Amino acid sequence: MPRSIRVDAVLIQAVIAGALSFAHLHDLAAAAGQDGWKAWAYPISVDLLLVAAWRRLRTARRDRSAWTWFVIALAASLGANVATAGLLDLNDVPAWLRILVAGWPALAFLGGTLLVHTPAAEPATPTQPVDDEPAAPEVEMYRTDEPEPEPAPPAAPAPELAPAPPQPAAPVVPAALLDHARKIADAHRATTGTPMPADALSARLGLPAPMADAIAAQLQLT
Structure with a gap:
């Protein structure tokens, strides 16, 4: 289904302005000595250059x-519109205007060629610093399988205790010496009413300490 064309004030105004401008350019070209089909080609050339420049400005404002x-x-x-408004005698066009009209085709061709074949300037993009070093690979921070428990460190061996020095064997008390010591201890108990101390018995018998201690242990003296 063909699309319907909506006629509005802007479209009507554009058609009227284009027709008047086209007619003014034709009249000026004809007055400058460009008769026949050449006079009709001038307004087409001007309008095409104007449209090409406007299309280029839409993509590259700067x-x-x-x-x-x-x-x-x-x-x-605009100059053709003003010149044909009665300010210029179209029956006696000045030489400089004839030169401009005659040189317009070459100027329009140059402008159109430059607009078509000149590449548009690309918008500046911020430059990113180049990293010489390769990026580190991504490492997964989770695991689906349970990690095996680390083995426990071996227990430190217990320190070996130094063997205790051998204790000297208790001296053997002769039976006669033991009886004599018992008599002395009994006499002391009978006299004082208290057991005889071991050091007193050792001093009384005049024996070395180990022997006196052995006798005291057997007699149960304190």
């Missing part, structure tokens, strides 16, 4: 070349 050719085409169209 393109100075596109702005330059857009202003040139607009000046040509």
Whole structure:
């Protein structure tokens, strides 16, 4: 189904402005000595250059070349409209205007070629620093299998205790010496009423300490 064209004020205004501008350019070219089909080619050339420059400006707003050719085409169209408004005698066109009209085809061809074949400037992108070192590989931070428990460290061996020095064997007390010591201890108990101390018995008998201690142990003296 064909799409319906909506007629509005802007479209009507564009058609009227384009027709008037086209007619003014044709009249000026014809007055400058470009008769026949050449007079009709001039408005087409001006309008095509104006459209090409405008399309270039839509993609590259900061393109100075596109702005330059857009202003040139607009000046040509606007100048023809003003010149044909009665300010210029079309029956006696000055020489400089005839030169401009005659040189317009070469100028329009140059502008159109530059607009078509000049690459548009790409928007500047922030440069990223180049990393000479390769990126570290990603390592998974989780595991699906349970890790095996680490073996426990071996227990330190218990320190070996130094063997105790051998105790000297208790001296053997002769029976006669033991009876004599018992008599002395009994006499002391009978006299004082208390057991005889071991050191007192050792001093009384005049024996070495080990022998006296053995006798005291057998007699149960304190």
